[in-house]
Amino acid sequence: MNLKALLERPAIDVESATHPLPLAASLNFDVCVVGGGPAGVSAACAAARMNKSVLLVERNGFLGGALTAVTLGSICGLYRNDGDTYVQLVGGFADRLMQCLNSLGSQYEPLRWLQAVTLPYDAFAMRAALDALLVESGARPMLHASLLDVEVQAGRLNGVIIQTSAGALRMQAEVYVDCTGDAELVARAGGGFEVDFENLQYPTAMFRLGGVDHAAAKALSRPELHRILEQAVDTGFALPRTAGGIFLDHEDHAHLNITKVSTSTGAPPNPLDWSELTEAEIEGRRQILQYAKAFRKMVPGYSNSYVLDCGSSIGVRESRRIEGRYQLTAEDVLASQKFDDGIALCSWPMEEHGRGRSTKWIWLDEGKHFEIPYRCLLPQGLSNVLAAGRCISTTHEAQASIRVTAQCFATGEAAGTAAALALQDDVAPAEISIQRLKDELHLSGSLPHL
Template sequence: MSPPLLATVDVCVVGSGAAGSTAAIAAARGGARVLLIEKLPFLGGTSTAVLDTFYGFYTPGARPHKVVAGIGDEVIAALRALGPVVERPNTYGAGIGVTYLAEHLKVVWERLVELAGARILLHAFLQDAEVRDGIVETITVATKSGLRSVRARVFIDASGDADLCRFAGFAAERAGELEPAQTLTTTFRMANVDGGRRAGVTRADLHAAMATAAESGAYDLPRREGSDHVTPVSGMTATIMTRLESTAARGGEPVDITDPDFLTAVEIAGRRQALEYARFLVDRVPGYEASSLVALGTQIGVRETRRVYGDARLTRDDVLGARRFADQIGLCGAPIEDHHVGVDTTWRYLPDGAAVGIPYGTLVVRDAVNVLVAGRCFSATHDAHASVRSMAQCMAMGQAAGTAAAIAAAGSAVPREVDVAALQARLRRDGAILAVEEATPVVSVA
């Protein structure tokens, strides 16, 4: 028997990261009654609990183009209205990054979702799904008041981990199953950094200092590169430096990244590692002498867990060949960025200025009738995912999934029956960029 009914809606979005929040906004604007379910006490997922920089809005290289707009642009405008936002070239050439204050983004997501008319449910953890003939009829969420059920015509799995698809029994590739899974990272922030002195340290200097420190045996630094960057707050930097392994080093067997014992172990080890990198920065990097660690990421950053099997699957060749698709709903020019096990990271670039299309079919769950996915659990191989997982692309996918879900919910409730040309027309009307010809060249890089 299902637990007490909490809501019956047209579209239920599970997970409120860059993908899910955008999906909820788009679906509500499309006229659907929307419920957005989130296990954390705030919206944003990785975009607020882990990070502070959007990548993927721009292609990297000498001739940058803006390839994502629509709701993503509204998010940036709303952030700017609350305080400074820093546009900066990426250390590794993934294109211009847009660095914001994560605390502001929590509020921005809430405002935009509520203004669109969607209902938000925080502290609500999806636990189960009732499925009949591929149709998800009811889901169960754990709340402080006990288990509750939610019914919807269309569901969007934006949980990052494909939790809804897993509980429903729909096929997904587990990270590490076919290719080594990406590593995990605990982010941290440092305050009272002397920006002038730090600016005199090149990337090569920083990495050389890390290698020297690690090889001396005085510091335990598993990753010998990684980056720090300026933030909108004077004297505060944020880092992507730590590395927690998810596969081979544990005897070659892939681990289940959603396993609670594994997550507990890496959360604890990640914080310990962050303190070690902070100690290294203070001791060895000019500008950090008087700085202190002021914040750890709310939770560990997980790059990949499960990728569902969709009606289409994006591949490495598609990405590196900048392939176009008739049903594409967004673009990606970001390189394949593989944070594999070991001391470094691998980068593979698309041709300068090029972008791959993101097919609508990668959002349509192959085994399901009424479920779409958006964000990092979309249908792609390991390599293709390593390119398309940037937050701007997650927003583009979210906008497409939310728009499609509203169209479907108003009709047959079968997302794969949505008229793709009509979906594309609506996305363009709402500011999305769907083809490279529509991408705008960037005149000046801030």
């Protein structure tokens, strides 16, 4: 990959482009991916690398979803903790992304955190790297565009209407991949889904502090920080969570995943309701100010700190989950279950951000992982639609494990590859050869031989 050339190429001239996007017209592609987060970019690149024409629709002006809009501090789910060592569980697109980040000078080493191993990253470099990988693949990005409506007949999606600032645009494809996180495409097309508004995981407003004394901050243990923040609550600070993830970066920066946003009744906000989501965004920034003040006053290393920035949107962990041809369960996770149609590996714990000021962690044993079946990507009742990312078919508990970034990469790559195979063989995605799919994923490195 000539990364420098990709990043420095001139702007596309829409009038003379080989594949222009005419306004108020109908576009035709082999594959349409809706949602440009980790799953969406991975899916689009996978299908395009198999010589399919691909359109990727994304509502933001950049790719990456939660990675770059929310900012997460680190990539979770890449590695399995084997005690003194660790093993990479997700490769393929993830490997190419890490190589691209390294070529941009954004190189980080895996970091042990609690009983897991994660990979820190820089949010801007991530945006640039995802741009480069998508352009290099040949897939066509369509930013500042949102799903408006769908055309469905007898369980087959015949077209989607995309809203842009210049008006609505009809897009037609043979296969569609829902990577919206909220299963928006599946829901609009009439596919089955589940959502439990009372028991959703709580969202978080991520933020960064500058002016942090790294030496003092590193010397502070997680239990000691928890004790100090509990003391802050006792002295009057309204902190809904007293433990969280803190990643130190650059010379004096810290990325904090510690807020916990609820409605005025204490319930998790409905991420599908614009009113509650608006309230949650405002409440998240209010909490950031409270935490920044508490850290400055009470936490060693933060006396001169200040809010550097925050995510451009709140971090939603859970909303709709599709009803697929198989539903992954907590029992599957804890039993390290393997499947004949396993297309992705995961060892991330069931990490549930529920009620109270603590987070519930249920860890797999060291050296253990489970598989995600391909059937979890197949929405019931829709013949030419796949799903990938945090909205695949799982129970609430299992979703708390598979929703993290690396598994979004892996399910996205599986969905994009499956879409291309379905087109090659002129069959529905549910009818492709599972062995061929697994062979392709092994070849790409997305599914390691373990």
